[in-house]
Amino acid sequence: MKRIKLLIALLALAVIAAGCSSAEGIYSDKGQVFRKVIPQDISSLDTALATDTVSFDLYNQVYEGLYTLDKNDKAQPGVAKEMPKKSNGGKTLTINLRKNAKWSNGDPVTAHDFEYAWKRVVNPDTAAEYAYIMYDIKNAEDINMGKKDIDDLGVTALDDHTLKVELTKPIPYINEMFAFGAFMPQNEKVVKKNGEQYATTADKTVFNGPFKVKDWKVEDKIQLVKNEDYWDKKAVKLDRVNYKVLKDQQAGASLYDTASVDDTTITADQVDKYQDNPGLKKRLLASTFYIKMNQDNVPEFKNKDLRLAIAQSINKEGYVNSVKNNGSEATDGFTAKLTADTPDGKDFADSIDSPLTYNPKAAKQHFEKAKKDLGIKELTFTMNTEDTPDAKISAEYIKAQVESTLPGVTLKIKQLPFKQRLNQESSETFEASLSGWGPDYPDPLTFLNIMTTGNAQNNTAWSSEKYDQLVKDANGKLLKKPEERNAAMKEAEELLLNDAPVAPVYQKGEAHLTNPQVKGLIYHQIGGDTSLKDVEIDKSIDRETGKKK
Structure with missing residues (x-):
């Protein structure tokens, strides 16, 4: 373990050295600059084509x-x-x-x-x-x-x-x-x-936001500079924004320790280490993560009992506590908390009754029935995830849970670069995928819409005429009837969860190390993750203590 930590530190220092070849390299803190580690690259600068949160976050800054x-x-x-x-x-x-x-x-x-x-x-x-x-x-x-x-x-x-x-x-x-x-x-x-x-x-x-992209090296870095043609440029305090693509979050923490970046997420086993650090921040995002089960590529997934068995076989509380430890919460639902309220002011997600709780006994019963109906004794399928150390740990936990709860099931893990995982979902060339969704606007339909028949994000081959009609009504004739509309959306989500075309696992949390000198950073629950227009680096604050020097 000591050797691994030393290697990570040396790699981080090597990365720093590579980025400091010029006075305004990616880790330089000269002037007003915000330096952030991101876990994967953007997929495109074309606003018509992106589907991922990393790209939408960048768009908030440059468009x-x-x-x-x-x-x-x-x-x-x-x-x-x-x-x-x-x-x-x-x-x-x-x-x-x-x-x-x-x-x-x-x-x-x-x-x-x-x-x-x-x-x-x-x-x-x-x-x-x-x-x-x-x-x-x-x-x-x-x-x-x-x-x-x-x-x-x-x-x-x-x-x-x-x-x-x-x-x-x-x-x-x-x-x-x-x-x-x-x-x-x-x-x-x-x-x-x-x-x-x-x-x-x-x-x-070309860009019309507070910043513009100066340099984009794929899978390496993205450097922004202040857009002098922006209509409100006087309000923009930062000169530069530097994103470093780094899949290893432990290396991100090493960069933070050497004052080479201002913001990075950290892994579960690092949270305790930084418990007293003024830069440690935890936040819950309105994003749910779940296992997509592609019924076209694994015909056995057409069996509802099999889907229920998988969905009920995972100890989600254990997952968020031992694997994540970053503010993530276990979830049995599809629409995330913090997305939208019901007409009486409660969180819509809290109103949902889901059968997809961790229930090993029920999971085994569903699996036995599925095996009998399908005429099989065992099942092997592959689950896609990203090629990061954190994603591997997550997938291995899920694999262990499914295989131990459901003897006869073999879950293989396939690690892919982020873009490739998205591409395989889009082209439906996967068997199962650990995927996620965050809201694009403040309404449950931002989640419910994606599981309608024919939606580009519904890569499961699941379809329900009743579900489609409930979503259509909520986006049509019920728009001016809030109580009835809410009831229709609640019914739709509960129908979805009872059919279990996806297996909810957790609502995403993040543990960040953020430089206490960073002021004016806005986090969003919908659309792109942040807005940097108002960010300023207050160098009168001591980075180590979070107090005035």
Whole structure:
């Protein structure tokens, strides 16, 4: 163990040395710079194509939509200079844009940039997995299904600074939804100039947020600099933001110890070590993690008793206490806590009755019935996870739980780079996958929608007409009937959990080491994880004690 720790420290120092070859290397603290370790790389700089939280977090820094989210996850004007003017019973929105918004190449940000970007997302040729998030816009679904022309989308630039959006129905959380990454603008001239190479590198992209990407080395680092063309640049205090891609969280802690980074997550066995460190912070995120079971690639997963057996075989409290130890919580549900409240002010997740509690006896009974119905004595399947030390420990715990509770089941672990795991889910070339989801807007539908038939995120081959109808009603005829709408969503989630196409394991927590000098850092529960626009490094604070020098 001592040798391993020494090796980790030496590797961290080697990484530091490699990054300090220039005065403003990735670990340099010269000027106002925020340095953060991230566990995996972004998937794309193209806001139409990303589906992962790491990319959406970056988008919060380098792009800006009509609205941004404040510290309470409420919409505030971004490129829009005010809230929408509503007409037609709330189905038509007229949005005035500020005239001083610019791209990082000096081009003005106009209403046409939003019209073009949104049409690109719903265009079936783009193959955007997030196209469905725009289905509340008039004709979006028909366009995405190839039934209508792209120009029929209910978004129109009336002039350079006026955008008209026609919805299929009034949406109570529409302003917060407009802050999400898929709704951010794109510069048509730049997209067309670069073609298939658009957004593959920093120099083939333009940015309209507080920062712009200066350098992106895949699976290594992302360096941002202040965007001098940003309309509100006077409010931006940081000169630079440096992200270091590091899959080994222990190495991240070593970098923090040497004052080479300002923020990193740490592993379960490191939390006790830093218990008295002023930089230790724990937070619960509105993200649930679960095992997806692909019924097409493992036909046995079509058996409901088998799915229930797997879902009930894992000691989740043991998992979050021994494997995570970072603020994560065991969960038996699908919609995460902190996503949305019920009409009477309670957390929607707390209202759900789930059968998927840890129950070894019930799990064994379901497995015996499944074996009899399927005519099998044993089952082997492979579960995908990421290629990080932390992910391996997590997967091995789940493997041990499933195999010990259900004799005859063999769970193989397949570790993949983050992007490859996502790609295998998207192409449905997996058997099982330890996956997760976080909210894109503050409503249970942000979770429930993804399990509807045909949704790009529903990679399980599970389908339920009743479930689909309940979700459709909650997003349609019940929108103005909050009690009935809440009941429909509750019924939908409980139907899902009783069928168990996924096996919930935990709600994500994070243990961070964050430099006490970092002020103004905003964390979000929906959309991208952070906003860095207001961050400032207060060097009058002692990093080691958290107190004034």
